[in-house]
Amino acid sequence: MTVLEHYKNTRAYTNQICKPLEIEDYTPQSAEFASPPKWHLAHTSWFFEEIILKKYIKNYQVFNSDFSFLFNSYYNSLGERLDRSKRGLITRPSITTIFKYRDHVDHFMIALLEQENLKADIVELAILGLNHEQQHQELLITDIKYTLSCNPTYPKLYDINYVNEVESVNKPAxxxxxxxxxxxxxxxxxxxxxxxxxxxxxxxxxxxxxxxxxxxxxxxxxxxxxxxxxxxxxxxxxxxxxxxxxxxxxxxxxxxxxxxxxxxxxxxxxxxxxxxxxxxxxxxxxxxxxxxxxxxxxxxxxxxxxxxxxxxxxxxxxxxxxxxxxxxxxxxxxxxxxxxxxxxxxxxxxxxxxxxxxxxxxxxxxxxxxxxxxxxxxxxxxxx
Amino acid sequence: MTVLEHYKNTRAYTNQICKPLEIEDYTPQSAEFASPPKWHLAHTSWFFEEIILKKYIKNYQVFNSDFSFLFNSYYNSLGERLDRSKRGLITRPSITTIFKYRDHVDHFMIALLEQENLKADIVELAILGLNHEQQHQELLITDIKYTLSCNPTYPKLYDINYVNEVESVNKPAxxxxxxxxxxxxxxxxxxxxxxxxxxxxxxxxxxxxxxxxxxxxxxxxxxxxxxxxxxxxxxxxxxxxxxxxxxxxxxxxxxxxxxxxxxxxxxxxxxxxxxxxxxxxxxxxxxxxxxxxxxxxxxxxxxxxxxxxxxxxxxxxxxxxxxxxxxxxxxxxxxxxxxxxxxxxxxxxxxxxxxxxxxxxxxxxxxxxxxxxxxxxxxxxxxx
Amino acid sequence: MTVLEHYKNTRAYTNQICKPLEIEDYTPQSAEFASPPKWHLAHTSWFFEEIILKKYIKNYQVFNSDFSFLFNSYYNSLGERLDRSKRGLITRPSITTIFKYRDHVDHFMIALLEQENLKADIVELAILGLNHEQQHQELLITDIKYTLSCNPTYPKLYDINYVNEVESVNKPAxxxxxxxxxxxxxxxxxxxxxxxxxxxxxxxxxxxxxxxxxxxxxxxxxxxxxxxxxxxxxxxxxxxxxxxxxxxxxxxxxxxxxxxxxxxxxxxxxxxxxxxxxxxxxxxxxxxxxxxxxxxxxxxxxxxxxxxxxxxxxxxxxxxxxxxxxxxxxxxxxxxxxxxxxxxxxxxxxxxxxxxxxxxxxxxxxxxxxxxxxxxxxxxxxxx
Amino acid sequence: MTVLEHYKNTRAYTNQICKPLEIEDYTPQSAEFASPPKWHLAHTSWFFEEIILKKYIKNYQVFNSDFSFLFNSYYNSLGERLDRSKRGLITRPSITTIFKYRDHVDHFMIALLEQENLKADIVELAILGLNHEQQHQELLITDIKYTLSCNPTYPKLYDINYVNEVESVNKPAxxxxxxxxxxxxxxxxxxxxxxxxxxxxxxxxxxxxxxxxxxxxxxxxxxxxxxxxxxxxxxxxxxxxxxxxxxxxxxxxxxxxxxxxxxxxxxxxxxxxxxxxxxxxxxxxxxxxxxxxxxxxxxxxxxxxxxxxxxxxxxxxxxxxxxxxxxxxxxxxxxxxxxxxxxxxxxxxxxxxxxxxxxxxxxxxxxxxxxxxxxxxxxxxxxx
Missing domain, CATH: 3.90.1580.10 (paralog of FGE (formylglycine-generating enzyme))
Structure with a gap:
């Protein structure tokens, strides 16, 4: 699989995880340790913008200059950031804007990754960014589960649930x-x-x-x-x-x-x-x-x-x-x-x-x- | 103004307050003292359901039996309720459902208030319910303001803002x-x-x-x-x-x-x-x-x-x-x-x-x- | 009763309250709202020193210049003070020193109050100081009770206890x-x-x-x-x-x-x-x-x-x-x-x-x- | 050194550490992580009573049956105990009583250790108890230092202070x-x-x-x-x-x-x-x-x-x-x-x-x- 395919697949899988969400599900932060889905979607895009696009694309225009403050997780070296416990209060930008942000980042990343003779350090950083996004994919799932579990109506989101399925079992030894x-x-x-x-x-x-x-x-x-x-x-x-x-x-x-x-x-x-x-x-x-x-x-x-x-x-x-x-x-x-x-x-x-x-x-x-x-x-x- | 007109006006004004909101704005609870707009919209409807519809309409079917738990504010005599600090975690029902809930309550309330020879105690409770909703209208405004103020991008919601306008002034005496x-x-x-x-x-x-x-x-x-x-x-x-x-x-x-x-x-x-x-x-x-x-x-x-x-x-x-x-x-x-x-x-x-x-x-x-x-x-x- | 007698009686009564205490009882602060007995003994003396002795006695030498910081309760106008919640950590000065402090203040106060033609404002402040000390006498009792109640061995301090005694009762009407x-x-x-x-x-x-x-x-x-x-x-x-x-x-x-x-x-x-x-x-x-x-x-x-x-x-x-x-x-x-x-x-x-x-x-x-x-x-x- | 000598030396050293303390210093707990000196003195004695005297001395009479509750540190298997954060509130028993408690334990321990043909498991437990007491000796010093440091008058306790002394230094390499x-x-x-x-x-x-x-x-x-x-x-x-x-x-x-x-x-x-x-x-x-x-x-x-x-x-x-x-x-x-x-x-x-x-x-x-x-x-x- 090329890095470009890897990029496209990974970004698409993030969207797929979010498909059954209601717009209301994207915003809340149900615990200090969890983050809102909206935040995960933006943060993983911000990561590419910050470590690749800003450095390797001439005259790159950031999608929105506020996002660096809003969607930095814990990188002291990348400037001031929103207090972690307040992620659930950020209702604007709306999820529609966040998906536009993802498209914007995808547009530039794909254009970059389509180039021939890509520099090794860009490839390396892109792969880091994709592994980073994969980590957040599982966090998306665990955080969504935690938030929905706070709802006394116990909503159903997926057909599979990752806990009650049984894989074939080894010999007990x-x-x-x-x-x-x-x-x-x-x-x-x-x-x-x-x-x-x-x-x-x-x-x-x-x-x-x-x-x-x-x-x-x-x-x-x-x-x-x-x-x-x-x-x-x-x-x-x-x-x-x-x-x-x-x-x-x-x-x-x-x-x-x-x-x-x-x-x-x-x-x-x-x-x-x-x-x-x-x-x-x-x-x-x-x-x-x-x-x-x-x-x-x-x-x-x-x-x-x-x-x-x-x-x-x-x-x-x-x-x-x-x-x-x-x-x-x-x-x-x-x-x-x-x-x-x-x-x-x-x-x-x-x-x-x-x-x-x-x-x-x-x-x-x-x-x-x-x-x-x-x-x-x-x-x-x-x-x- | 008849109670019926009063009812229609008041309920419409609540919706008007919410018009410029994004769907994402309806969910968060930005402080223990504030409530999510979605919660206000549902709670004011629940109030009519609880004190009037359940009592005065034969065989009244509640819109959703979970709502009594979700949208009771502080009435011990009306059963168990969601912990106040968790109102911001309730992403479901969605706002679309909440507006259906309002329509449902309006349908029955209007039918009731259209009756001739309405009992005095129903009128009295309806007026209480409308004053209650008016109180929540101002709370909607103050709570929305508080939530948006947490956003470093300082969103604009209305043309008027209730603080910088100056009314004609009395003599200073x-x-x-x-x-x-x-x-x-x-x-x-x-x-x-x-x-x-x-x-x-x-x-x-x-x-x-x-x-x-x-x-x-x-x-x-x-x-x-x-x-x-x-x-x-x-x-x-x-x-x-x-x-x-x-x-x-x-x-x-x-x-x-x-x-x-x-x-x-x-x-x-x-x-x-x-x-x-x-x-x-x-x-x-x-x-x-x-x-x-x-x-x-x-x-x-x-x-x-x-x-x-x-x-x-x-x-x-x-x-x-x-x-x-x-x-x-x-x-x-x-x-x-x-x-x-x-x-x-x-x-x-x-x-x-x-x-x-x-x-x-x-x-x-x-x-x-x-x-x-x-x-x-x-x-x-x-x-x- | 003259102010002088009032002074002597009041100061003696404070000591009498403390008589059955062990030295260890004088130090702890068992709750934010309570104060150590040692603190009460010093603070009531500091009050006389601060509002009377420093002002009305020429070249008055304070007993210890640290005491103003240690035993000011809540008077912003009288300088910096120890954080209220830390009163229980002050093991030094020892209770022996605190009683010497009381003697020191008594010595000067009594000399002052023995003067003929005492100024009215001194008398007024002395009476304020005595009423202040009386308030602290009851607090001494309530605070000691609270501290001893934390001890699972339920120590006995006095013969009377102020709660189980019954006064003659009025007609129930x-x-x-x-x-x-x-x-x-x-x-x-x-x-x-x-x-x-x-x-x-x-x-x-x-x-x-x-x-x-x-x-x-x-x-x-x-x-x-x-x-x-x-x-x-x-x-x-x-x-x-x-x-x-x-x-x-x-x-x-x-x-x-x-x-x-x-x-x-x-x-x-x-x-x-x-x-x-x-x-x-x-x-x-x-x-x-x-x-x-x-x-x-x-x-x-x-x-x-x-x-x-x-x-x-x-x-x-x-x-x-x-x-x-x-x-x-x-x-x-x-x-x-x-x-x-x-x-x-x-x-x-x-x-x-x-x-x-x-x-x-x-x-x-x-x-x-x-x-x-x-x-x-x-x-x-x-x-x- | 025999176990008996080891016992006598260790117990004496604990007392020596406490020599310059005022009675008031024995009671306070200045932080959750620290303990009052009185508590250390009693707890180390309780340890010998609990693991040796109660088991190996026929009809051993505990000094005071409350002490097991008061001076157990964290041993779930040895019964209920005082909440750790409340150690500073225990003014009774007084330090005089605690020293009597130490004498009582010493009396029985020394009699036991003076026996010929002492069982190996008693020796082993006695050595454990002495190492335990040595650990508390250093904690006594660190806890006393912490408590006195809360006092704005910075009391002096010893001639040596363990931090400013310089030992002969190795070659810097x-x-x-x-x-x-x-x-x-x-x-x-x-x-x-x-x-x-x-x-x-x-x-x-x-x-x-x-x-x-x-x-x-x-x-x-x-x-x-x-x-x-x-x-x-x-x-x-x-x-x-x-x-x-x-x-x-x-x-x-x-x-x-x-x-x-x-x-x-x-x-x-x-x-x-x-x-x-x-x-x-x-x-x-x-x-x-x-x-x-x-x-x-x-x-x-x-x-x-x-x-x-x-x-x-x-x-x-x-x-x-x-x-x-x-x-x-x-x-x-x-x-x-x-x-x-x-x-x-x-x-x-x-x-x-x-x-x-x-x-x-x-x-x-x-x-x-x-x-x-x-x-x-x-x-x-x-x-x-």
Whole structure:
């Protein structure tokens, strides 16, 4: 696939995600951690404008000079920006204008990418922009889900919902990995983020890792065994987190009389016992592991073992903090703000979820969220 | 004007207020004290449905049974309701559906009001519902203004803006009122709210009250004299309020280099020095009065003197707490929750603003807000 | 009694209140609204130093120049001061030093007051200082009680506790007062605060007021009738207040199996059913009145009727907001900060409690606290 | 040294730390993260009572049955406990009683430890209790310092202050360490905590580590170069942390006209330029390293290299999150709550400070605090 095709496909997929939205759905920000769909649509376009169009197109006219303030996410090097918590208050520009903005950016980007002998650094930045947009595609899905879940009428958006579907299942077994020195990180010619790039060596003690993700059925056993009521299974912060927020089940689960339902993008549905548990925090993953007398794998164990199991259903919490690899160099400028400055207080997730954009993740991919995060499509794989 | 005409006019005026809105403007709640336009449109319809249609129309089918939960404001006697702070998250029903809901309610209300020999209690409740909707019309305007003001692009909505227009001005003088026993309250056959109804007697010491409202020019003199920097003029709570919120001018004022502008519904405009100051809190009104070596009038003084000055430009802060009149009886049921339960920690405003709906206010009308309120069209009249 | 005797008695009574304290009890600030005993002891001395000694004694040497910063309560005109919430962190100076400070101030004050032909303004300020200290005496008692109540061991401090003692009771009846114009305020030669001074006239509609305060037995009936569970009796703010704080009974009440106990200054005791209810907020007083189909008296009704009933057991919540009288003039300088700047968001209490210092209150005395206040010795008298 | 001698010395050292305290200093809790000295004195005694005396002494009578509630820190398995934030409100028992409590515990502990043929598990628990008390000794010092620093009079407590003293300095150079597999962890017969026990292997890429800690002089260069004003050096969370808390220098630094002073346990002192910087958060350590174009070492690099440099002045922030070693097993019961449940959102510090108790730390010791922690005696060693 050429970069041009990649560009067109990716931009089109973003629009497709938004197709079933009402105009009213585009605006609200339902939580500090989520962003309005309108914002995602504009921000991903702004990113191309900022890192490519402004630099590589002579006399480029920005679509609207206010947008840099409105749709910068967190790049200090790219000027002042709107306070993150206020994204939901920006009713103007309307979504119609935002789609015009996307067209404007597409027009120039496509013209640029159609050129022959494209400079390598433009290609590189374009691919970064597309990976960036793919990340926001999954965030669009998770943020829309969160907003609609606040509505007591439980709207249905899609036919698929990414949580109750069951992929063919591996044999229920643990895979053994030998001790040894392993190369960790991405060392190929293809695209990777700065936080995963370049080999470094890690010594692993021998370990075992589960073929399958933990299922809703297994997780329900944990709930029924009083898992949310016994502090012994929990980290101290995790225990406080579930007590303060009165958490007794994964996000979106609702107890209706004697049975559990969950809000999904296709509406309120009975929990599929055979599907992998979803929308659990690191704290819940860790407590489940403690109750199971197992543990979570480190991200290194996961990376070394990944070819021996399937991983395409849930982002998988690891027991690794998100920290720089030994050979990590923060790039200069705005790109350097992409990953490096978040390397504290977050845990690494590996794999991908059913809602992850096609061709986006890879075995060395490091996703990262704070341990209380539940609105992502996150699940649990055990190790020991 | 018949109740039927009153109904049609009032409902039409609500729609007219919303005409220049983009669909995106209908959803957000920009502050705990404000509500989304969509919510106002639905809530005022729900009010008619709840207090009239459900009771007086046989086999009335509610438009949507979820709406009672979604659009109840604060009536404990009318069931569970959505948490006030979450009104901005309700993207569904869409605004199209809400306008259908209004049509549905209009259809039944008009059919009802077209009947001959309408029962007196239906007429009475209909008039209550229309006054209720008129109150929300002004709130629609103030809430829309607040939301748009959060947008750094300062959108223009209307040609008039309710703050920079100047009405013909009274002679700058103080009116003297003699001591004596005065009747306070509303004792006519026409509509009034429960909180103002029925005479009671009040003894007033002699006092003087200003012909004119305080102008922007006079207020600017207070600012330039360091009014916001000297605690002596301020109530202790007021001083804390302006320090914690870094308040140095009325709401919506922005200092651009050496001159003051203000955000208005017709965009960012220079302050009109001749217009009455607007969007000040009780604390600012009180501090201005202290700096002027005057005081604010009580609501009784205002009511007794009101026929001697014009009052149609600003809601006027009084030095009276919002408390029940001696003969106040809280009505039974939902209507009893309209006014009575708010009689604490609020101050009375008298008069009306340029944004108040036609034929809504009167000389005995008691408006009430907390002393830090600034987003209403509030101004200052002095007394001594 | 001469001012000198008054001075000696008052200062000695402060010490007597503190007698049963452990040194450790002097330091903590158990709530934002309370102050450490050490702070009260120093602040009341600082007050004399600041308003009298510094001005009227030539070359007066302050005891310690840091104390002005440490022990100023809220006087902006007397310089910078310690943030109120940090009073509990000031371990040094030790209580030994504070008592030396009191001796130092006493030494100079007594020398001054022993002079013949004392200037009238010194006498006036001395009396203000003594009344100030008396106010702090009751606060000492209420604050100590609050701090000790945080201790799960429920320490006993005194033999009397000010809440379970029962005074001889009036006949259970309502007193009728005729309509008319009444003089309100203090107009005698003796001491009064600025907020109560000078007559003004008030017209009162006819009303009835209860001979007796509401007893614990009556209040318990309200609790048992579900008074804390029915929003209809409550102001909206009051309902939120009791829900957010999970309040189901007066402060210090503890349910032990089937019976109610309360923490008192003489330890945990059974509730005395015959004693007047104590430690209720304005919200609870108002809700009790609504449940009783009565109301609270206004402060004017209370003042007019007071000679017809006994009032010496509880501070009595009135239905009057704390606002300036028509003829109120805020004094210049620090004394002007004593009362005037608090005239917002507070309700007036009249009367006195068993813990009020001897000869401190009077029929025109206006005490004032926010409507959620419960740690004062506050009770309920009904009117209708 | 026998366990008995170890016991006597350790307990005596705790008392020695408290010697210069006023009684008033024992009670306040000046921050959520700090505890009152009285609490430390009681809690360390409670620990011996709970894990040894209650179990191994027949018919042991607890000193006071309330103490288990009052002085349990965070052990869910040992019953209910006082809310951490309320430790400063417990004025009773008085410090006199707490010292009697210590004597009571000492009496039984010494009698026990004087026995011949002491069981191994008692010895082991006694040593755990003594290490526990040593940790609290340093916390006593840091907490007392924090409380006294809140006092605008800057009291002096000791002659030494642990921050301005300068030890003999290493040559300013970097030590090179070869790549290889290294054993990490404590594998000797002597005492270690569960979180450091047992070898595991780690592969390290080649690295260099500084001989010396960063000095105040070097850190001041960072400040003067605008280090606290440039977001590029900072983690995103760190940048927010310093902005929200208006941090522009290490904790306890005060700018007096043109020069920097710092509050120390011997009073307000000029900063000693030659001394290692102290009281910096992880965020500041990381930003300083970024500005220096270096990085912090991982805890593994530190442990491997530690024999080649001196470490006795500051707790040294590492770039390692506090997570379990591969072979970590959480012990059963209360001891299992000692370390394991805190393994999230914290960073590891290695080494020891001048305030660390004698013979307490070791090369494998893992200290851990949240990245914003500043009140510990923490410093910076660079790596690359």
């Amino acid at each position: 643990y895979i053994s990995i030998q001790e040894g020195i392993y190369n960790i990180g991405h060392n190929k010619k293809t695209f990777s983020y700065d936080n995963e790039s370049g080999y470094h060596r890690v010594f692993l003690e021998p370990f075992q890792i589960a073929q399958n993700l933990v299922t809703n059925e297994e997780y329900m056993r944990f709930i029924n065994a009083g898992g949310y009521k016994n502090p012994n299974y929990w980290l101290d912060d995790g225990w406080q987190f579930i007590k303060e927020n009165a958490i007794t089940a994964p996000l979106y689960w609702k107890q209706k009389e004697s049975s559990w339902m969950s809000y999904t993008l296709s509406g309120l549905e009975p929990i599929n016992l055979a599907a992998p548990v979803c929308h659990v925090s690191y704290y819940e993953a860790q407590a489940f592991a403690a109750w199971s007398k197992k543990r979570l794998p480190t991200e290194f164990e996961w990376e070394v073992a990944n070819s021996k199991f399937k991983w395409n259903q849930r982002w998988e919490w690891t027991n690794s903090a998100y920290l720089p690899y030994p050979n990590y160099k923060k790039p200069d400028g705005a790109v350097g703000e992409y990953n490096g400055k978040f390397m504290i207080n977050l845990m690494v997730l590996r794999g991908k979820s059913l809602a992850t954009s096609p061709n986006h993740s890879r075995a060395t991919y490091r996703n990262f969220f704070s341990p209380e995060t539940r609105w992502q499509f996150s699940g649990i794989r055990l190790a020991e | 103080y009116i003297s009122i003699q001591e004596g026993i005065y009747n306070i309250g509303h004792n006519k056959k026409t509509f009034s709210y429960d909180n103002e109804s029925g005479y009671h007697r009040v003894f007033l010491e002699p006092f003087q009250i200003a012909q004119n409202l305080v102008t922007n020019e006079e207020y600017m003199r207070f600012i330039n004299a360091g009014g916001y920097k000297n605690p002596n003029y301020w109530l202790d709570d007021g001083w804390q309020f302006i320090k914690e919120n870094a308040i140095t001018a009325p709401l919506y004022w922005k200092q651009k280099e050496s001159s003051w502008m203000s955000y208005t519904l017709s965009g960012l405009e220079p302050i009109n020095l001749a217009a009455p100051v607007c969007h000040v809190s009780y604390y600012e009104a009180q501090a201005f009065a202290a700096w002027s070596k005057k005081r604010l009038p009580t609501e009784f003084e205002w009511e007794v003197a009101n026929s001697k000055f014009k009052w149609n430009q600003r809601w006027e802060w009084t030095n009276s707490a919002y408390l029940p009149y001696p003969n106040y009886k809280k009505p039974d049921g939902a209507v009893g929750e309209y006014n009575g339960k708010f009689m604490i920690n609020l101050m009375v405003l008298r008069g009306k603003s340029l944004a108040t709906s036609p034929n809504h206010s009167r000389a005995t009308y008691r408006n009430f807000f907390s002393p830090e309120t600034r987003w209403q069209f509030s101004g200052i009249r002095l007394a001594e | 309502y007193i009728s007062i005729q309509e008319g114009i009444y003089n309100i305020g203090h107009n005698k030669k003796t001491f009064s605060y600025d907020n109560e001074s000078g007559y003004h006239r008030v017209f009162l509609e006819p009303f009835q007021i209860a001979q007796n305060l509401v007893t614990n037995e009556e209040y318990m009936r309200f609790i048992n009738a579900g008074g804390y569970k029915n929003p209809n009796y409550w102001l909206d703010d009051g309902w939120q207040f009791i829900k957010e704080n999970a309040i189901t009974a007066p402060l210090y009440w503890k349910q032990k199996e089937s019976s109610w106990m309360s923490y008192t200054l003489s330890g945990l005791e059974p509730i005395n059913l015959a004693a007047p209810v104590c430690h209720v907020s304005y919200y609870e007083a108002q809700a009790f009145a609504a449940w009783s189909k009565k109301r609270l008296p206004t402060e004017f009704e209370w003042e007019v009727a007071n000679s017809k009933f006994k009032w010496n057991q509880r501070w009595e919540w009135t239905n009057s907001a704390y606002l300036p009288y028509p003829n109120y003039k805020k004094p210049d300088g620090a004394v002007g900060e004593y009362n005037g700047k608090f005239m917002i968001n507070l309700m007036v209490l009249r009367g006195k409690s068993l813990a009020t210092s001897p000869n401190h209150s009077r029929a025109t005395y206006r005490n004032f606290f926010s409507p959620e206040t419960r740690w004062q010795f506050s009770g309920i008298r009904l009117a209708e | 970097y030590i090179s360490i070869q790549e290889g597999i290294y054993n990490i962890g404590h594998n000797k017969k002597t005492f270690s905590y569960d979180n450091e026990s047992g070898y595991h292997r780690v592969f390290l890429e080649p690295f260099q580590i500084a001989q010396n800690l960063v000095t105040n002089e070097e850190y001041m260069r960072f400040i003067n170069a605008g280090g606290y004003k440039n977001p590029n050096y900072w983690l995103d969370d760190g940048w927010q942390f310093i902005k929200e808390n208006a941090i522009t220098a290490p904790l306890y630094w005060k700018q007096k006209e043109s020069s920097w002073m710092s509050y120390t346990l011997s009073g307000l002192e000029p900063i000693n330029l030659a001394a290692p910087v102290c009281h910096v958060s992880y965020y500041e350590a990381q930003a300083f390293a970024a500005w220096s174009k270096k990085r912090l070492p991982t805890e593994f690099e530190w442990e491997v290299a530690n024999s080649k440099f001196k470490w006795n002045q500051r707790w040294e922030w590492t770039n390692s999150a506090y997570l379990p070693y591969p072979n970590y097993k959480k012990p059963d019961g209360a001891v299992g709550e000692y370390n394991g449940k805190f393994m999230i959102n914290l960073m590891v510090l290695r080494g020891k400070s001048l305030a660390t108790s004698p013979n307490h730390s070791r090369a494998t010791y893992r200290n851990f605090f949240s990245p914003e922690t500043r009140w510990q005696f923490s410093g910076i060693r660079l790596a690359e």
